[in-house]
Amino acid sequence: MAGLAANSDTVTNLLKGLTVTPLRIALIIVGIMSLTLGIIGIFLPILPTVPFIVLAAACFSRGSKRMHDWLVRMPFAGKVIDDYEKGHGVSRKSKATALLMLWSGMTISTIMLKPALWVALLLASVAIGSTIIIVRLPKQKIILP
Numbered sequence: 001m002a003g004l005a006a007n008s009d010t011v012t013n014l015l016k017g018l019t020v021t022p023l024r025i026a027l028i029i030v031g032i033m034s035l036t037l038g039i040i041g042i043f044l045p046i047l048p049t050v051p052f053i054v055l056a057a058a059c060f061s062r063g064s065k066r067m068h069d070w071l072v073r074m075p076f077a078g079k080v081i082d083d084y085e086k087g088h089g090v091s092r093k094s095k096a097t098a099l100l101m102l103w104s105g106m107t108i109s110t111i112m113l114k115p116a117l118w119v120a121l122l123l124a125s126v127a128i129g130s131t132i133i134i135v136r137l138p139k140q141k142i143i144l145p
Helices: 002-015 022-043 049-063 065-072 078-085 092-113 117-136
Strands: none
Touching: 022 049, 022 065, 049 065, 049 078, 049 092, 049 117, 065 078, 092 117
16 A cells, blocks of 8 residues: 555655646647648648748747657758747748649649649639748748858
């Protein structure tokens, strides 16, 4: 019985600094969903990657420090997040690449698949919404040493 009491004290000590609130849980869930969409966006041109990765970083920064640190250490996301969080913005090259991939993917999909009119309109509205998000991201500032 003494061993059981010692184990529960250890667990209690580990959980002392951890406060689980509905907001934290929601932020982590939204962050995971956003990160998933961002990763899918690497391979699927109709989804922009950068806005989803930045949103995931924002959610994780308030929801889970450990997940935020893990995301910043990722090779494909770390520099973008670090630049954005330091106020450096997103490079013009990243924006141009995202827009080029988005619209070329949408155009190719529409031509090759010849979807129903309502599907084409839905794709166009997603592309327009994504374009607005990408264009409104802060521009990268040139930093001189």
